[in-house]
Amino acid sequence: MKNEANKIVNALKAKKLRVTPQRFAVYANLLSRTDHPTAEEILRDLNENTPTSSQATVYSSLQALRKAGLLREVLLEPGICRYDANIEPHHHFRCRCCGVIKDLPWETFASVNLEGLPPGIKAERYEVIVEGVCDRCE
Amino acid sequence: MKNEANKIVNALKAKKLRVTPQRFAVYANLLSRTDHPTAEEILRDLNENTPTSSQATVYSSLQALRKAGLLREVLLEPGICRYDANIEPHHHFRCRCCGVIKDLPWETFASVNLEGLPPGIKAERYEVIVEGVCDRCE
């Protein structure tokens, strides 16, 4: 839909990022997904039908988008870096059996407050990581 | 001190892990540190004076200790896996400037409760990740 495309273009422009087909594709792909793909998964997805972006470009696009604050990294497994275009604050759950990752709404832990932090620490953001077993696994 | 050594040996035996000099050294090193070293940092530290363990052995010792539940991985930076022999539940703070990592006592977020989780999720553990600026950086 044309509207969606315009939104993406405007988001990139607002961050002073040049709008290239590859960068657009990476960001659009990430926005369209609810999982938290790795760079390699995005690359595969983009090039599944027609060649869209090279490996190096996907990596550099992801860096550019991250530096611009349009996406964030999700670190739940050693050595695996996932990406998330949902930059609204939220938490993550990971199933220890199947590895599925689910977003947890911010309000899930609305009770958390940072008052009790050791002195000298300026907290800017936080996130709760929950690990356990999902419904399909148990 | 002999007492300390015995504690470590007993911990390993209790988990049915063979007590080898290398495994002992890795675990002892991690127990003696308050930072959260990477595998490579542990390796360097162990071999600083006299050769103690090979790279492959440090990696496999860490895996064995982790599977036994004697240590846990700390994932705060993409592509970097740190290790922590403190298996008491606690949280982590990371300074966005200097990268220093500080433990936060469990009670810091005593108010967190898992009642509000989506149905079907069986939570087994959780951890709060706080990011911000430490006293030395600001």
Next chain:
DNA sequence: CTTTGTGCAAACGATTTGCAGGATG
């Protein structure tokens, strides 16, 4: 027309693996 991005292939760093010999329980 200046600046920045792309694609390729090579380089890189961290972790894993295969295997032969050695130590543990």
Next chain:
DNA sequence: CATCCTGCAAATCGTTTGCACAAAG
């Protein structure tokens, strides 16, 4: 003495880099 661990070197995986050409603003 059966099993598991160690050390070495090679292999692998994900990510980064250098550079020549192409595209964006």
